Amino acid sequence: MLEFVLLLLACQFLGELVRALTNVPLSGSVIGMALLFFGLVVIRSIPAGLQQVSSTILQHLSLLFVPAAVGVTLHLSLLRDEWLAITAALVGSTVVTVIVTGAVMRLLCGAQKLRIKNRPGSLAQISDPHTLRPEVSQ
Amino acid sequence: MSNVRQALLQLTSAPLAGLSLTLGVYAGCHWIYRRSGLKPILNPVFSAALILVVLLLVSGVEYEAYFRGAQFIDFLLGPAVVALAVPLFTVFDKMREATLPIAVAVLTGAITAAGSAVGIAWLCGASAETVRSIASKSVTAPVAMSIAHDIGGVPSLTAVFVILTGMLGAAVATWTLDLVGIEDPKTRGLAIGVTAHGQGTALALQVDATSGAFAGLGMGLTALASAALLPTLAKLLW
Numbered sequence: 001m002l003e004f005v006l007l008l009l010a011c012q013f014l015g016e017l018v019r020a021l022t023n024v025p026l027s028g029s030v031i032g033m034a035l036l037f038f039g040l041v042v043i044r045s046i047p048a049g050l051q052q053v054s055s056t057i058l059q060h061l062s063l064l065f066v067p068a069a070v071g072v073t074l075h076l077s078l079l080r081d082e083w084l085a086i087t088a089a090l091v092g093s094t095v096v097t098v099i100v101t102g103a104v105m106r107l108l109c110g111a112q113k114l115r116i117k118n119r120p121g122s123l124a125q126i127s128d129p130h131t132l133r134p135e136v137s138q
Numbered sequence: 139m140s141n142v143r144q145a146l147l148q149l150t151s152a153p154l155a156g157l158s159l160t161l162g163v164y165a166g167c168h169w170i171y172r173r174s175g176l177k178p179i180l181n182p183v184f185s186a187a188l189i190l191v192v193l194l195l196v197s198g199v200e201y202e203a204y205f206r207g208a209q210f211i212d213f214l215l216g217p218a219v220v221a222l223a224v225p226l227f228t229v230f231d232k233m234r235e236a237t238l239p240i241a242v243a244v245l246t247g248a249i250t251a252a253g254s255a256v257g258i259a260w261l262c263g264a265s266a267e268t269v270r271s272i273a274s275k276s277v278t279a280p281v282a283m284s285i286a287h288d289i290g291g292v293p294s295l296t297a298v299f300v301i302l303t304g305m306l307g308a309a310v311a312t313w314t315l316d317l318v319g320i321e322d323p324k325t326r327g328l329a330i331g332v333t334a335h336g337q338g339t340a341l342a343l344q345v346d347a348t349s350g351a352f353a354g355l356g357m358g359l360t361a362l363a364s365a366a367l368l369p370t371l372a373k374l375l376w
Binding site for chain 1: 250
């Protein structure tokens with residue numbers, strides 16, 4: 001199990017390294033996530049120890065945001081002065097973003113399904129890479 | 139008696155205090171949250187942070203002193219984000235089925251998040267500092283802060299907006315998605331991740347594994363899209 005803790009840290013370290021060397025606008029941990037993901041795609045399975053470490057740490061993901069959240073104390077006066085604009089912007093934007101993202105995804109997934117369903121003839125379907133997808137043809 | 143007082147005072151700024159206080163308060167809040175049947179209003183990040191802020195203000199302990207202990211928890215965010223690769227891999231096939239919808243939904247979502255926040259804040263008469271800092275509020279904290287730096291915002295203020303967005307997203311996303319009748323766990327997860335980054339992902343993971351994985355995906359891609367687009371869009375606006 002310890003070796004997989006080390007693996008997570010190593011991926012993050014590599015991510016930070018990539019960020020420093022290439023100036024990609026991503027955090028080291030997000031690059032590390034991509035690296036680990038590609039590693040898993042290559043070996044095509046999840047080692048039991050990694051599964052265990054990742055579910056342990058992700059189970060308490062919310063806890064990890066608490067220290068940063070307490071940082072609100074540093075900006076109390078600005079928040080007091082502009083609370084109405086900030087509240088309106090954050091609440092409005094959150095609701096709108098959830099709806100827009102969800103609606104676009106639903107629309108496009110629906111369109112994709114429909115297109116595949118309407119394609120006539122089994123030969124055409126086999127030559128189409130979409131039919132390799134297990135769920136969409138039902 | 140005064141010895142005890144002095145010893146206690148010294149201990150409040152030692153790392154042990156910030157660390158154990160954070161864990162203790164969170165554990166309590168999480169217990170209540172579970173007992174309530176996961177009521178969004180009792181989101182443990184929000185309630186724990188609220189209690190800790192009040193404790194700091196009442197006791198007069200500086201945030202820096204608190205963070206000396208809390209940084210150990212904060213540090214774990216990095217490896218935790220890396221660990222999201224595991225749930226992501228489990229939905230790899232579902233992801234490939236929907237590459238185009240995911241890409242378009244994330245791009246639209248990332249632009250909507252920044253545009254609507256900036257627009258509403260500006261219309262409500264917020265200061266330029268706030269408007270510039272709020273643009274990257276739907277992006278995961280470390281990336282959001284570097285975007286803020288690039289577009290003339292205040293990174294530590296952006297961190298506050300990011301966290302508040304995460305709490306709000308966790309509180310209203312489920313309700314909003316139910317309202318517009320979106321039931322597919324992939325779509326729900328993606329929308330939550332795009333809107334409310336890691337905190338949203340944490341919530342989605344508690345609901346089910348597929349939406350958790352898609353939330354993680356939404357979070358990562360939103361960071362990428364926002365980092366690529368916001369600096370250019372900001373140049374056009376200010």
